[in-house]
Amino acid sequence: MDPQIHGSGEMADLVRSHDWSRTPLGPVEHWPGALVCAVNTVLESRIPMAVCWGPAMILIYNDACVALLGEKHPQALGAPAAETWESEWPAIGPRFEAALRHGEATARENVAIPTMREGRREEVFWTFSTIPLHGPQGEIAGLLAVFLDATGERENAAWVKRAEAALKEAEKLAAVGRLAASIAHEINNPLEAVSNLLFLAMQSANMDELQGYLRMAERELRRASIISSETLRFNRKPTNPRQVSCDELFESALFIHHGRIVNARIQVEQRLTAHTPLHCFDGEIRQVLNNLIANAIDAMQGTGGRLLVRSRETTHWPTGRKGLMLTVADTGAGIKPEHRRKIFEPFFTTKGTSGTGLGLWVSQEIAERHQGKLRMRSSQQSGRNGTVFTLFLPFEAVLRQSAA
Secondary structure (H helix, E strand, O other): OOOOOOOOOHHHHHHHHOOHHHOOOOOHHHOOHHHHHHHHHHHHOOOOEEEEEOOOOEEEEOHHHHHHHHHHOOOOOOOEHHHHOOOOHHHHHHHHHHHHHHOOOEEEEEEEEEEEEOOEEEEEEEEEEEEEEEOOOOOEEEEEEEEEEOHHHHHHHHHHHHHHHHHHHHHHHHHHHHHHHHHHHHHHHHHHHHHHHHHHHHHOOOHHHHHHHHHHHHHHHHHHHHHHHHHHHHHOOOOOOEEEOHHHHHHHHHHHOHHHHHHOOEEEEEEEOOOOOEEEOHHHHHHHHHHHHHHHHHHOOOOOEEEEEEEEEEEEOOOOEEEEEEEEEEOOOOOOHHHHOOOOOOOOOOOHHHOOOOHHHHHHHHHHHOOOEEEEEEEOOOOOOEEEEEEEEEOEOOOOOOOO
16 A cells, blocks of 8 residues: 555555556556656545546546446456447547547536435436646646536425426416406496396386386496406416507506506596507516506505606617607605615515515516516605506517517
């Protein structure tokens, strides 16, 4: 056993007892100092590491690397790296060879390598880095490979992605739920009117009067049908984009909230000057406008005020793209300065238990998916208080594939 090899543990013992004279490296006492130093560093490490030395990249690894090698251990010790990782070499080999031949430090993420875990063979994703090692004359004589288990990171990323999708779906359902109270009020009014008109019609003996009651009842039923249709637009899952006008988008959102607007003594001011239609997933854009208008109404609840909705054609100067600017503004108390930078963060809400904190987060994601931008500015200054949300959408907002 050679005293140059330090450390304790299975691999330190195996390196000391291995017959290196039968390998291209030769006996340990003939190894260059750079190789001995690299091997001792690897053996002391608790991170999976390996030295690949010489043109054949002879493998010397530590205890932490044993699990990665699985059934290839201990035969892998002193064997060429390309033989040891024969099946994985197409994925990892070019990085190893680049480090050895050209002195390039490289990295590769999420490489699937079958690994033994608690006696079972599992597919584990590894992120590895290769670093050139220099010999006595400064030449590139080998490389150091460092491995990190990225399986948990991948699983966490997948979990986060699934969680985000679930949150977005939950917010959509919550948005529909929040609409339910407004819709119930809106749809109850025409239905109650129909009941009264039918009662009067049954009591009337005059044909002209009877027909008048029935015509009014038909109008009220048509209104209830429109409310129902507009509601379905919000909950319908978009499959294909379509052309839609700003007037139609704003009209449906304002129509749904008509009862709340009247009850809150809010004056609606519309300035819709954009006439070019928008190519978009209209259900998603309706969801954004519905959320912005609902927030504006909440901001003026109990005090009344003005709700301003505007549309105009414009150019997004940072990108040069032409599109539409949709604005929803209120004259509420405004948002506190310390809250403004958090307004688009998930779960942040100023509404206490009545808010989910997901509406604006999802709205921003929808805007970005349409290649657009959702911005906010707010003031609490007396006489200039209120909040303004602007949504820019390019005319051809949808660049997603139809399968997306």
